[in-house]
Amino acid sequence: MTLLSSLNRIGERMEQRGALPTGGFSSEKISCCISLNADGSVAGLHDLRDVSKKKPVPRVMGVPQAVKRTAGVKPNFLWDKTSYVLGVTAGNGKRLAQEHEAFVDRHLTALAGSNDIGLHALLLFLQNWRPEHYEALGWPEELKDQNVVFALEDERHRLFLHDRPAAKALWARLAADDSGESAICLVTGERAPVARLHPSIKGVWGAQSSGASLVSFNLDAFTSYGHEQGANAPVSEAVAARYTAVLNAFLARDSGHRVQIGDASTVFWADASDAELAEQAESVFGSFLSSVDEDKQSRAVGDILEKVRQGERIATFNPALSDKVRFYVLGLAPNAARLSVRFYLEDTFGALIDHYQRFLDDIRVEPGPRQKVPQLWQYLRETAALGKEENISPLLAGNWMRSILTGTPYPQTLFATVLMRIRADGEINALRVGILKALLLRNFNRQNEEVPVAFDPDNDNKGYLLGRLFAVYERVQSAALGDKLNSTIRDKYYGAASAQPRRVFPALAKGAVPHLSRLGKDSPGYRVNLEKDIGEIMGRMSPGADPFPVTLSSAEQALFALGYYHQRFFKKSDTEQKDAAS
Structure with missing residues (x-):
């Protein structure tokens, strides 16, 4: 199913x-309502906004249906912003008179001869209204340039003018008169008036x-x-209005159907014969991609999330x-x-969900990040x-999201970007190491034994071993010098050590000698532990070969980071520490 077809289908169900x-109507943000008496006189201006929040939110x-405005002056029908409806604005209003005149002319023509009491009241209002009346009535400045609708005073709590049956019938006739040429709609396959502008x-x-x-x-x-404009790809006016209405609804704040991933405004929706099942799927998926308050989740959704994160396939339960x-x-980008x-x-x-679970497995490292389940944007x-x-x-977020949800290789640029960031700022954390681990598994076809989740003392990969060794040398330095350090060897040498080990490691080994000697006086047990770590790592290097290669490949640099992370943050049990010190 194509994008427009799926949006049209879900739009029909939402309708x-x-x-x-x-059809023929669109969801718009309306801030105020002008109530009229039957003779067209003003009864009042009423604020429709939700003022319970820090900033008033329009209803x-x-x-x-809103008109498509580019450069011209085009009024909406039975509603618009105050510059069109009332001829007032908070700004300069270079086209103010022209905009107000266009709104009045359209409605004087359209409403002429109407017998509906509400539409006739609006006609009389527009004939008698003058922009200076706004100030004379003492209406608030903050409502200028907001969208306005109308209602009869005795009906304003239950019915707006645009919802009156006569108004809907009139709008349907006007829309039919303005319809463009008919053609076969590419979405429905039916002949219908084509939308010139969507x-x-x-x-x-x-x-x-x-x-x-x-x-x-x-x-x-x-x-x-x-062909001109929309006729090049004929989509009926009804379908164009429907798919844009769906997207506008999904893109609205707090819709429950959107999340921001990089520059991509990502919307998602489910389609099923069981509406409750579709809503459950949307809730689960939204919780994966964005931070959701667990207290606000239903028990069913929370149970599904926990089972999926524990690795259970959703098809089984x-x-x-x-x-x-x-x-x-x-995913949409500007x-x-x-x-x-x-x-x-x-x-x-x-x-x-299966693809997402595979991503969670790929990116998991121990010890994990502080946040139990980091979001993709993190x-x-x-x-x-x-x-x-x-x-x-800009392109990275969309490409990565696509690879996660389709199970395809991750974008290769992600690999180079993370390595570059580590070399630039020396920050090695669970999130960065997790990304590198995922790339090694999926893009470089490394096996789980070579790319471990947690600390692996039996791993003989030279990149992993050198990363561990670098972490031990850093620990030696910090243990000997303590608070006297302005910068560690990681700050100075990590980039060079991970790319060209032979240039750096001999100097690190030489520099560790006086530090270990100092530790022998202050903390002899700790010195023994560190020397055992160095000896164990060096003993796993290829015998008879130079332990420090000239260069490391990009994949080995990623394993270097993984080895460093595991060694740096691995915590031995109390029993292991006592055995090592004895």
Whole structure:
């Protein structure tokens, strides 16, 4: 199923259960309502926003489909921002008079002859309204430039003008009159009026606040056989309105269907005959990708998460959730006034979770990170300069997400990026080491025995052994000098030691001699332990060969980091420590 087809399908189901406005309407943020008397006089201006939060939040409601504004002046029907509806704005308003005149002219024409009491009241209001009335009525400055709807005063608590049957019938006739040429819709296969311009999609991080287009044709080079704009890829007006409404709903804050991964605003949804099963799949998937308060999770979702993280295949304990739910994941990134599709994936929910479990196995190291289950964005932040999210490579996040959910090799650029960050700042933590381990297993076809999860004293890989040895030399230095250290050998030599061991390790071995001698006076037992560690590691080097090779390959540099991490943070049991000291 194509992207637009799947969005159209889920949109139809959302319309059936009232989660989306029906055809010809779109969900928009509305801040206030002007209530009118039957004679068109103003009864009041009412704030519809939710003011319980730090910043007032507009109410989202279904209104007649918003027009597509580029450079021209185009009013909406029965609602709009105050510059159009009332002729007032908080800014300069260079086109203010033109915008207000366009709104009035459209409605005077459309509402002429209407017998509906509400529509007639709006007609009378527009005939008598003057922009200076706003100040005279003492209406608040903060509501300027907000979206406005209308209602009759005695109906405003239950019915807005645009929801009146007469208004809906009038809007349907107007929309039909404005319809473009008919063609076969590429999504449904049915002949219907084609959308010349598709509605804007809002909520994509980094895109224009007014919205951006997923489907558009703005240059002659993109056209075919003389067709203009949307006729080049005919999608019916109903489908265009529906798929954009779905995306706008999913991209909304706190929708439960979105998560930010690098520059990719990622939305996901499930499709199943059992709506409860689909919602459960969405909750589980959302919990994997973003931090969710465990207290707010249902017990069923929490149990599924725990079993999956423990390695149980979802098909074994919940076959219906695994096989009867079709799951979709879409990553959108900004591209000027348009949107780029970073990735689009669809599969059974069970297959996606299986791939995600494999990723968890690939990236697991011991000791693990402080956070029990780090989120993907936390791993990505380890690839960025200064640990800032804005420095994450734009393409990296999407490519990595795609590989995780499809079980394909991870992006090779991830490998070079992590090694570069370690050499640059010397920070070696569970997240970075986990990434390197995952890449070694999947991209370099290394075996689990060679790339261990936890400390492996029997591992003879030269990169792993040298990483362990470097960690022991660092421990020798810090034990001998303590607080007198301004910088450790890791700060000075890690990059060179992991890439060209022969240049660095002889000097490290020589420098460790006086440190061990000093420890022999202060902590003789600790000195014995460290010397045993050095001897054990050196004893595993290839006999008769130079223990310090000239260079290490990139894969061996990753094993160097893994060996260093395991040796540096491995904690022996009390019994082992006593045996080593005796």
